[in-house]
Every structure is written in structure tokens, then in C-alpha cells.
Amino acid sequence: MTAESHDDGSIVTLGTKNLLNGAATIHKDGLLVGDYTLQATYTPDAVSDLLPSIGEPADRHQG
Incomplete structure (x- = not known):
């Protein structure tokens, strides 16, 4: 993950960081x-x- 300064x-x-239950927390000292x-x-x-992703047909990966 990166942070681009607006200034x-x-x-x-x-x-x-790996996701845990769909979320991750990253701390950065000195930011x-x-x-x-x-x-x-x-x-x-x-x-x-x-x-399948949302909106894709369920059989997308079949044969």
C-alpha cells in the first residue's frame, strides 16, 4: 500500500499486509x-x- 501526499x-x-476477514491495518511511524x-x-x-466475480455468469470457469 502506498500513500501519495496531496501537498x-x-x-x-x-x-x-495480508487480509484477515476482508480487512488489513497498516501503521506507519513518521507519516x-x-x-x-x-x-x-x-x-x-x-x-x-x-x-465467479459479481456480475459474471456462474458457469464462466466450466468446460
Whole structure:
């Protein structure tokens, strides 16, 4: 996860964390007070990747 400062555009790497019950908490010491845009990337594990996404037909992965 990264945080981009609205003040000067600097990007701070906040870290990586596994989801637990669909959520993750990351703490960053020394992060200055201000407004940031957060960006995170999610990579599903192999089991959940076999399930259809919302709005996709349930038979998408069959034969």
C-alpha cells in the first residue's frame, strides 16, 4: 500500500499486509499530518480466484 501526499506529490510506501476477514491495518511511524491518496493492490489466492466475480455468469470457469 502506498500513500501519495496531496501537498507535494511524494509517495510513501506504507507496507504489505495480508487480509484477515476482508480487512488489513497498516501503521506507519513518521507519516506527516496531511491529506493522502491511498493505493492498494489485491491479489486473490488460487482458491478464491476460481469463484465467479459479481456480475459474471456462474458457469464462466466450466468446460
